[in-house]
Amino acid sequence: MSLANPPLPARWRPIRLLTNGALLITGVYLILVVIYAATEASALSAYSIESLLNNSLPLMLAAAGQTFVILQGGFDLSVAGVISLANVIVAVVPVEGPWGALANFAMVVGIGLAVGAVNGLAVAYLRIQSIAATLATMMICKGISLLILQAPGGYVSEFMAYELTGSLFGQVSVAALIALAVALVWVVFRRTNTGLALFAVGRDANAAALSGINVRRTRFIAFCWAGVFYGAAGYMLAAQTSTGNPAAGDPFLLLCFAAVALGGTSFSGGAGGVIASLMGAATLMLMQKVLFSTGVSSFYTGVFQGTVMIVAVLLMTLVHMASRQRRAQR
Amino acid sequence: MGSVAALAVAGLSKRYGATVALRSLTMRIVPHEVHAVLGENGAGKSTLVKILSGAVQPNSGTIELAGQPYAPRTLLGARRAGISTAFQELSLLPNLSVAENLLLPRVSGTRFWPEAAGSITRRAEAVLKEWAVTDIDPVARVEALSLAERQRLEIVRALSHRPRLLILDEPTAALPDATWLFRQVRRLTETGVAVLYISHRLSEVRELCQRATVLRNGESIDTVDLAGVKDDQIFAMMVGRAPERAYPAPVAAAAGAETLIEARGLTTGRLRDVSLSLKSGEILGVAALEGQGQLELFRALGGVGTHEAGEVRYNGRPVALTSPRRALRAGDGIAYVPEERKTEGIFGGLTAAANMSLPQVPRIARGGLIHHRLDVAATRTAAEAVSLADRYFGFRVSDLSGGNQQKVVLARALMTRARCLVMFDPTRGVDVGTKQAIYTMMRGFVADGRAILVYSSELSELVHLCHRCLVIYGGRIVADVGRDRLTEEYLLAAAHGHGGAAPLRAAS
Structure with missing residues (x-):
């Protein structure tokens, strides 16, 4: 004997937009912009905006890469190693001119891709835990960086140091364009079959496999994307600092996880997105500026960043709970 | 062919x-x-x-x-x-x-x-x-x-x-x-x-x-x-043998039973102003169409969900069921057996024995470390009650079949020594043999003055198992059916909001 089932409506989209998209963190960012503009007279000058964007871009790229790995359900520590390595390579083998910059870019992206592929092979096919595998590749990359360049030095091609950190036609910041391009790539990618597979594998690898998704291939691709973005992050860092430093990647290790968390991407995988992480990274960097402009000692930077992170994640959880209750009440 | x-x-x-x-x-x-x-x-x-x-x-x-x-x-x-x-x-x-x-x-x-x-x-x-x-x-x-x-x-x-x-x-x-x-x-x-x-x-x-x-x-x-x-x-x-009768008749509840759980005016989610009382020696059933608020009720009583209004008393004393742990400590204890064992009830990576004894760690530990012999002894008693064979103890739960997983979940609930069990669809997706084992366990459980509140999506089960059955429709209790009137047709009519007035023909 059986009981009939009353149909339920099943749409709740505004909340979905808020939790899945980057709305919340963008709001936080805008609030900080207002505070910054109110406390710093030159905040909205072209130079100031440009330098803020230039400062933020390397972390934004690193966080974007990290997001791919976190979405599929893992962690990638190799970010620190790849950024250092890319940074050092660009400073040791500088090639002048726009084509030279492109050649340098191809080099570091190739290196990032290679490291990502190694990570992907280790995690997806050899089933090594992602933290262990990427810890190893991070150490190897840092070691190679030190072999290439023992101390900060080298120099970066003029085109990279000036054109890539400047503005196009004196109007549009190149850094902003690059960030926008990354966002666009993500918007398209997440709608591809591999993009969907990323979310599926991160949520439930077993169900994904039973749905016909190639889980190992998906994980592998996620690590490759991540490596490419780390390479680009190291490249932009070199452009911004005009020098090579074998320890350049170290601060990125924890900050890029903070940026991803701030964006609301779930560390357990399957929920979040690259745009949110881009905004998370930008927010972290802007926060430093705001603290400086409001006269807070730089010793407190870490304390504030951590606090804001917790508040943002809490807010996210509250929104999630509200949406779940909505659902339960229907 | x-x-x-x-x-x-x-x-x-x-x-x-x-x-x-x-x-x-x-x-x-x-x-x-x-x-x-x-x-x-x-x-x-x-x-x-x-x-x-x-x-x-x-x-x-x-x-x-x-x-x-x-x-x-x-x-x-x-x-x-x-x-x-x-x-x-x-x-x-x-x-x-x-x-x-x-x-x-x-x-x-x-x-x-x-x-x-x-x-x-x-x-x-x-x-x-x-x-x-x-x-x-x-x-x-x-x-x-x-x-x-x-x-x-x-x-x-x-x-x-x-x-x-x-x-x-x-x-x-x-x-x-x-x-x-x-x-x-x-x-x-x-x-x-x-x-x-x-x-x-x-x-x-x-x-x-x-x-x-x-x-x-x-x-x-x-x-x-x-x-x-x-x-x-x-x-x-x-x-591989002649089966027992599918449903042995329920043992009549002992006279002079005391009221263990008393809920008044519970309201949460779809649930509206639900009051019920659970007496010792009783299996109280709940029948409902899907999504009528029964899950909210069970989760609230198990300490997994919250309720917006209403109160729960145990032996006449108000209790706050804000977590499963608090529920276990309420009065003589309320243990919740959740619906989705895969996600809510079980640690797939641990062995069956570890899963069963997990809530019992204080009782089986000496100086903060788990005492192996106490662990095995306590586990065996509970496993016997649900007829889970000893040989499964060392298996990882994720390697067990669905029925045996459910037995592990039940054994764990038993090991909490709670006097009340709150079970949400305990026989969903398990085979005939396991069902029998679960029925036997439930009967034995209430026979010595304990009590069970059970929801089941199979009406025949409620009819044969319960001393009394509540029917929830649209978040409210629409019928309280005593043993003498308990039939599938009656429950089905009430569950469709017919208030048990005119018994429908059984739906095919």
Whole structure:
């Protein structure tokens, strides 16, 4: 004997937009912009905006890469190693001119891709835990960086140091364009079959496999994307600092996880997105500026960043709970 | 049946380490046929499904699909060969939309640029419509669907791959009404497709299937024409002995019982102003259509969910059930047995013994370390109550069959020594043998002055098990049915909001 089932409506989209998209963190960012503009007279000058964007871009790229790995359900520590390595390579083998910059870019992206592929092979096919595998590749990359360049030095091609950190036609910041391009790539990618597979594998690898998704291939691709973005992050860092430093990647290790968390991407995988992480990274960097402009000692930077992170994640959880209750009440 | 078999399996076996999941399975399914596979937990049904779906590879034996040798290594390989499966543990992704789930792994059908969302939705809509599902929104996320809707989606997905052989593994476990499913299955078989049908509900099997293969301990015992055998004979083949009566009569509640749990005016989610009292020595049933607020009620009493208004008293004293831990400490203890054991009830990576003794750590520890002998002794008593065999103690729970997992969950609830059990659909998706063990445990539990509140989606179970049964409709209790009036027809009428006034004919 059986009981009939009353149909339920099943749409709740505004909340979905808020939790899945980057709305919340963008709001936080805008609030900080207002505070910054109110406390710093030159905040909205072209130079100031440009330098803020230039400062933020390397972390934004690193966080974007990290997001791919976190979405599929893992962690990638190799970010620190790849950024250092890319940074050092660009400073040791500088090639002048726009084509030279492109050649340098191809080099570091190739290196990032290679490291990502190694990570992907280790995690997806050899089933090594992602933290262990990427810890190893991070150490190897840092070691190679030190072999290439023992101390900060080298120099970066003029085109990279000036054109890539400047503005196009004196109007549009190149850094902003690059960030926008990354966002666009993500918007398209997440709608591809591999993009969907990323979310599926991160949520439930077993169900994904039973749905016909190639889980190992998906994980592998996620690590490759991540490596490419780390390479680009190291490249932009070199452009911004005009020098090579074998320890350049170290601060990125924890900050890029903070940026991803701030964006609301779930560390357990399957929920979040690259745009949110881009905004998370930008927010972290802007926060430093705001603290400086409001006269807070730089010793407190870490304390504030951590606090804001917790508040943002809490807010996210509250929104999630509200949406779940909505659902339960229907 | 002299034609080429749709599926012919011979001597199939599969071992997981020391565990033999399949010993020797031989069966034949012809086109146009709906063929049932019957067996207790651990008889090998799930393993058979996994092998045919390409999820695991057998150790020996041969499979032929329409006369061709068949040895799939992946799920997609199986699909290409013409086998698709609706899995028992539902393989849907809750964070993706209905449309995306339906079309995985190739959601976007275009080559160089992702297909427009609207076009994906339209394709999904067409698939849903083709299989007569009109009430599920293709844009909705699967996590917003009820269990029954998910089950239908899982089935539609399997149907949509146009298989030559369709495997349905417990397709009605969460499906309150099988009419839709049967209609689709018949439509499919008319075109020559064969269906392998696994279900614990024998009445369903009789309605839909022509022949059945009975498995026991990983071996195929026999294939029978269902028209020619009685239920008793089938049970006998499944268990290898004459079965006990399906439902022994309940023992009457002792006079002078004390009220253990008393809830007044509980309101939360769909639940509106619900009051109830649970007395010692009583099995109090709850019947309801899906999603009438019963889950909220059980979660509130188990300390898993919250309630907005109302209060709960234990032995007359108010208690705050804000967490399962608080619930266990309330009065003489309330232990909650959750609905979805896979996600809510169990640590798949730990052994059965560890799962059972986990809440008991203080009692079995000496100086902060777990005392092995105490652990084993305490565990064995609880396991005996649910007739879980000792040999499973060392197994990781994720390696156990569904029925045995449920026994572990129940044993753990028993080990809390709580006086009240709050059980949400404890027999969902478990086989006949396990059901019997659970019934026996429940009766023994209340016999010495303890009490059980139980929800079940199977009305016959409530009728035979409970001393009293509440019916919830639209978030309110609409009927309180005593033992003397307890019939399936009566409960069904009340559950549809007829207040038990005019008993309906039993719905088919």
